[in-house]
Amino acid sequence: MTIDVVRAKSLGDIPHGFLGRRGGVSTGAYASLNVGIGSDDDPANIAENRRRATEAVLPSAKLVGLYQVHSADAVTVIEPFDDAIRPHADALVTNRPGLALGILTADCAPVLFADREAGVVGTAHAGWKGALGGVTDATVLAMEAIGAHRDRIVAAVGPCISRASYEVDDAFIRRFCEADPENERFFADGRADHYQFDLEAYVVSRLAVAGIGRIEALGLDTYTDEDRFFSYRRATHRDEPSYGRQISIIGL
Template sequence: MTLDVLRSPLLDGTTHGFFTRKGGASSGVFAGLNCGVGSSDQIDIVTINRARAAAELGVAPEALCSVHQVHSADVVTVTEPQTGEAPKADALVTNTPDLALVILTADCQPVLFADREAGVIGAAHAGWRGAIDGILENTVDAMVALGATCSNIRAVIGPCISQRAYEVGPEFLDDFLGADPDNVRFFGNGEGDRYLFDLPSYGLHRLREAGVGEAEWTRHCTYYDPDRFYSYRRSVHRKEADYGRLLSAIRL
């Protein structure tokens, strides 16, 4: 089956893609292109799915560089194909051609970055915790350390949970207001004491405050499109045992 891959004109000049769940070998709750080695899916099937994504990106599977995502603000610089366990971090940067930087998500923001003039790219996993702690700014800083110019960086947020599906409690709002009272603008009223948090708008705000030249969200909601996307929150609401992970990647 043909893979369904989303791309952005902002990242023209790089090979990149926000992969949907279509075109994979997994079945059951994982049906499609589940690329999460941390899921309970069969590892040989996940390996097949990742190989299909690698082929779409024009690299060998061993050129897929990833991190053990822990909702941190930590960034690693990659200079060669990885061996052994992936480092614990939530973003990667490189100026080495033919290495694909990989992020896995299932509601959190996958963010791909490129400074085409400098030949520097990045990829970040930005859930609310990582975003408030500075993962996006740290990714930009790590790219600048490799020779990128902040104003030349283009950043694209891929499919993630949208505001109307992201219900949170008052303690969540308190965390954001404690960081910056102006963050109230990213919250809408939900039912009772609940609020609706606009994760991609918050991500775009942080990217623009970091000084990137251009930033956009693809405007795809993972929660409300089960045919194309995996969603952790949707799986919880459906009381499913596990959920698939979407792969997003970029390479020079």
């Protein structure tokens, strides 16, 4: 099975891809392109899957990743670092060729950024906590610090859990509305005392408010498309012991 690489029209010929679960060597719950170092999958399979993912997007590049903690922290990468010393953060930016910036997700929103003219790219892991905390804003600021201009930046929001699949409770919606009462528009009524949260739309809104020049949302739901994507929430609802992670990559 070939690797499934979803590309954003807005990013054009910039090496990038939102990868799914197809085309790897893992089996069982991790079948098949599981790239999650934190999972209980065979480390040899994870390493091979990460190699294949990198080659599918930016051949011969060095894959650079993070120890993701749902923060609003961005790291500027000037040289490769090993997986063993991954920084605790949730966004990466660079202006150096030969680096493949990778973000792992399993329902959270992966966001890829590029200022083609400046030769600056970035990627962010935007779960609800990081998105609310401003991880996309931090990514833009880090890109500007190495030469990007926000009105030239293109951002693409990749596969993530959709509003129809993302049920939340009263405490959840209160967090967002206390931060900004206008955030209520990202929630639809659900069953009693519950709501459906549109993570993708919220991330797009944060990007728009930040002044990003062009924004593309792919509208792909990780929860419902089981053949194509891993999903933490789907695995949780099924009481499955673990789950895989997919990767989104961009580089120069």
